[in-house]
Amino acid sequence: MSSPVHGWPARFPVGRVTYVNGRYLPHAQAGVHLEDRGLQFADAIYEVVGVAGGQFLDEEEHLERLERSVREIGMAAPMERGPLKLVLREMARRNRVRDGLIYMQVTRGAMRRDHPVPEAQPRPTLIITARSLDPQSIEDRRVKGVRVITEPDERWARCDIKSTSLLPNVLAKTAARKAGAFEAWLVDSEGYVTEGASTSAWIVSDDGRIVTRDLSNSILPGVTRRVILKAASEAQIPVEERKFTVAEALAAKEAFITAATLGATAVVAIDGQQIGDGKPGPLARRIQELYRHAALVNQKAQESGR
Amino acid sequence: MSSPVHGWPARFPVGRVTYVNGRYLPHAQAGVHLEDRGLQFADAIYEVVGVAGGQFLDEEEHLERLERSVREIGMAAPMERGPLKLVLREMARRNRVRDGLIYMQVTRGAMRRDHPVPEAQPRPTLIITARSLDPQSIEDRRVKGVRVITEPDERWARCDIKSTSLLPNVLAKTAARKAGAFEAWLVDSEGYVTEGASTSAWIVSDDGRIVTRDLSNSILPGVTRRVILKAASEAQIPVEERKFTVAEALAAKEAFITAATLGATAVVAIDGQQIGDGKPGPLARRIQELYRHAALVNQKAQESGR
Numbered sequence: 082m083s084s085p086v087h088g089w090p091a092r093f094p095v096g097r098v099t100y101v102n103g104r105y106l107p108h109a110q111a112g113v114h115l116e117d118r119g120l121q122f123a124d125a126i127y128e129v130v131g132v133a134g135g136q137f138l139d140e141e142e143h144l145e146r147l148e149r150s151v152r153e154i155g156m157a158a159p160m161e162r163g164p165l166k167l168v169l170r171e172m173a174r175r176n177r178v179r180d181g182l183i184y185m186q187v188t189r190g191a192m193r194r195d196h197p198v199p200e201a202q203p204r205p206t207l208i209i210t211a212r213s214l215d216p217q218s219i220e221d222r223r224v225k226g227v228r229v230i231t232e233p234d235e236r237w238a239r240c241d242i243k244s245t246s247l248l249p250n251v252l253a254k255t256a257a258r259k260a261g262a263f264e265a266w267l268v269d270s271e272g273y274v275t276e277g278a279s280t281s282a283w284i285v286s287d288d289g290r291i292v293t294r295d296l297s298n299s300i301l302p303g304v305t306r307r308v309i310l311k312a313a314s315e316a317q318i319p320v321e322e323r324k325f326t327v328a329e330a331l332a333a334k335e336a337f338i339t340a341a342t343l344g345a346t347a348v349v350a351i352d353g354q355q356i357g358d359g360k361p362g363p364l365a366r367r368i369q370e371l372y373r374h375a376a377l378v379n380q381k382a383q384e385s386g387r
Numbered sequence: 388m389s390s391p392v393h394g395w396p397a398r399f400p401v402g403r404v405t406y407v408n409g410r411y412l413p414h415a416q417a418g419v420h421l422e423d424r425g426l427q428f429a430d431a432i433y434e435v436v437g438v439a440g441g442q443f444l445d446e447e448e449h450l451e452r453l454e455r456s457v458r459e460i461g462m463a464a465p466m467e468r469g470p471l472k473l474v475l476r477e478m479a480r481r482n483r484v485r486d487g488l489i490y491m492q493v494t495r496g497a498m499r500r501d502h503p504v505p506e507a508q509p510r511p512t513l514i515i516t517a518r519s520l521d522p523q524s525i526e527d528r529r530v531k532g533v534r535v536i537t538e539p540d541e542r543w544a545r546c547d548i549k550s551t552s553l554l555p556n557v558l559a560k561t562a563a564r565k566a567g568a569f570e571a572w573l574v575d576s577e578g579y580v581t582e583g584a585s586t587s588a589w590i591v592s593d594d595g596r597i598v599t600r601d602l603s604n605s606i607l608p609g610v611t612r613r614v615i616l617k618a619a620s621e622a623q624i625p626v627e628e629r630k631f632t633v634a635e636a637l638a639a640k641e642a643f644i645t646a647a648t649l650g651a652t653a654v655v656a657i658d659g660q661q662i663g664d665g666k667p668g669p670l671a672r673r674i675q676e677l678y679r680h681a682a683l684v685n686q687k688a689q690e691s692g693r
Contacts, residue, residue, distance in 0.1 A: 093422070093499065101421065112418035113426060115407065115514050116399070120419060121492075122553040123429035154558065184500065186427075193399065194490065194516070196553070196560040196585050208421050210500070235544035237555050246552040247428040247502070249543050252460065254502040279502050 098175040100168055100209040105175060108210065117206055119188030122196070123246040125206075126150035127186040130169065131341040131376075133216070135179045138341060138376040140166065141383050142304040150243045151187055151205075155198065159187050159207040172211040181213035182342050186245065214342060223369065226349035226361040227263035227338070231327050232256055234267035234275050234299075241298050254278040264338055266330070266351065273324040275299045280340040281306040284325055284333035285364050295322040305339045309368055312375035318364070327351070335362030345369040404481040406474055406515040411481060414516065423512055425494030428502070429552040431512075432456035433492040436475065437647040437682075439522065441485045444647060444682040446472065447689050448610040456549045457493055457511075461504065465493050465513040478517040487519035488648050492551065520648060529675065532655035532667040533569035533644070537633050538562055540573035540581045540605075547604045560584040570644055572636070572657065579630040581605045586646040587612040590631055590639035591670050601628040611645045615674055618681035624670070633657070641668030651675040 097108035119125035128147045131138040144162050151158050160168070169183050190203030232253040237246060253265035257278070264277045275294060276282050281303040283293045291313055296302050313320050330336055336348035336356045345368040347361030403414035425431035434453045437444040450468050457464050466474070475489050496509030538559040543552060559571035563584070570583045581600060582588050587609040589599045597619055602608050619626050636642055642654035642662045651674040653667030 099421065109420075112420050112423075114415075114418050115405065115492075115516070117418075117426070118557075120423070120426045120431075120494075121551065122557050123551055124554055124557050125426075154554065155561070186421075188426075193518075196557055197564040198557060198561045210421070212499075233544070237543045237552075238539070238541035239555070242554075244554050245427065245429055246543075246554045248430055248460065248548075248550050248552045249545070251424075251428050251430050251502055251504065255461070255504045258503040 097210075097212065098172070100172055100207070102207055105171070111208075113188070113206055113208070114191040116194055117188055117191045118203075119186065119206060119245060121194050122189075123244060124154070124198070125186055125188035125245040126154065126156075126243050127184065127245055128243060129341050130183045130185075132173060132178050132181050132183065133373070133376075135173075136377055136380050137169070137173075137183070139304045139308055139379060140169070142307065143341070146243065146302065146304060147185060147187070153239075153242050154244070156187065156189055156205060157202065159205040168209060172209050176211040176213070178211045178213050180216040181211065184208075184210045188245075219343065222263075223344070223346050223366075224361065226347040226365075228261065228350040228353075229264045229266050229277070229336075229338070229348050230257050230260045230262045230352050231268050231274070232265040232278075234269050236267070239298055240275070240300055241296070241302060243301055250278040262350075264348075266327075268327055269299065272326050272328075274327060274330060276301065276303075277338050277340075280338035280343060282330075283337045283339065283345075283368075284330050285335035285362065286321070286329075287334065288319075289334070289364070290319040290321045291364065291368065292321045292323060292325055294324055303339065305341055305344070305372065308375050308379065309339060309345065309372050312371040313368060316367075316371055318367075318371075331356070333357070335364050337362075337365040337368065339372070344372050403516075403518065404478070406478055406513070408513055411477070417514075419494070419512055419514070420497040422500055423494055423497045424509075425492065425512060425551060427500050428495075429550060430460070430504070431492055431494035431551045432460065432462075432549050433490065433551055434549060435647050436489045436491075438479060438484050438487050438489065439679070439682075441479075442683055442686050443475070443479075443489070445610045445614055445685060446475070448613065449647070452549065452608065452610060453491060453493070459545075459548045460550070462493065462495055462511060463508065465511040474515060478515050482517040482519070484517045484519050486522040487517065490514075490516045494551075525649065528569075529650070529652050529672075530667065532653040532671075534567065534656040534659075535570045535572050535583065535642075535644070535654050536563050536566045536568045536658050537574050537580070538571040538584075540575050542573070545604050546581070546606055547602070547608060549607055556584040568656075570654075572633075574633055575605065578632050578634075580633060580636060582607065582609075583644050583646075586644035586649060588636075589643045589645065589651075590636050591641035591668065592627070592635075593640065594625075595640070595670070596625040596627045597670065597674065598627045598629060598631055600630055609645065611647055611650070611678065614681050614685065615645060615651065615678050618677040619674060622673075622677055624673075624677075637662070639663070641670050643668075643671040643674065645678070650678050
């Protein structure tokens, strides 16, 4: 059950602890078998939960989506939600994460390589890692805003499943960084923005509505997206879930991106073209405040056993 | 550099030897770090070389495609072709593979999880496994023929890259097995067959041409496919590289699939509908003979330093 990992030595901080299938291990030494279907076939799904000031953000929603992803690919859940939440807390504690993220991955498990999933499935592999993020650098990025580029959306047809089949996202995000941008907005064959390579995409229309693509198989049902839609509605900010083109985004009053570890962060340029006055807009900031408040209220209600 | 793998115990035969980054290891104990980008992002590519009667099949072509895939995703080759070929031979020898396959995977290596590829890339991870296949059961399957079903092609836009982003292939192949079929033929949004979940798709037209989809980003440039096209041409069998619909396939005189570990295997039914007289056709058999001959001649020429 325990055996050597033979990658080239990676530099991981000493003291990080990682959870794999029931055990807490030194991070630098934690591995999976090389016939794990996660490695062989991207036959795996994942979730990321943000942690801010010691509070988990939208934990129940992320665990719900994890369970849905697992179901969608016909896999068994690796653990009940209750015990899993205890492991997440233990991971935050052991890694001293007050601001950062918890990453979970569930793979179909290890077996002799063969494409089809056998009727008697192997036991799923459950991996959980945790690490700190510097809240100041996230806030600094929010204050400056970020640049995005657009790239063709080359992903598969089931982007609603949060799978680890992420090579197209990696390539798009790499193109963005090479162009000096933070994110790539993916554009479908009809010219509409689907979402970012690892974030949801938003614009603010002329009449002050916040607009983001409607749910379908083309985008991930973003947890942060959903919490923001609800919080904005409650704050009387009109919201619209619909497609928008790159041209509309370029002409928008504001644009922003959202994700579990980012909250809402303003986009100040798309493909080198300035959005609005080229500075983070007031609505992006307001959305971030509403989101932060909603996520905390949400989590407190959940902790007290709502 | 060496550390425990913590998957659930998988049942792998004792005595199998696996190569990971310069070392030959007991297969059951070989793993990769869980922040290997192969596991986290399917940021990896692979190849499979068939072995028949102790001969490698189309080895140079597979290594060439491996190098192309690596280049296409902006990764460095993990090893020169010459030394790599020596490792493949050593793997066949250590695992006593006379009939079977050699599997190679190259991942972007292990590093702290972040979507974009950093400018200073980690050292790639190179994994090689080998195992025997029973040539009699492959021949038995050829004699009986196989059934296929059709499934929507939900893969990404760069199927010409042999990446491990294989979840859609896994789901289609699993659907096939559940339907009592061996393979799923993937059908694009216009109703044309692209290829099988892990094989190339072929039909025989009314006028006796063998037809397979033309190369593009929608299909893998199959090595076996290429060798067969050449061998058939040389044997005066007319070949045509073009799209064909499911309806055309259902009405075809014959149909067959090809792959490195299969050669050419006749398809006797598609979606439960009989093809031809419901038995493997003469042309599928002839193609298999031509392929086997061509692959052996090819390999001998390469071994003698063509």
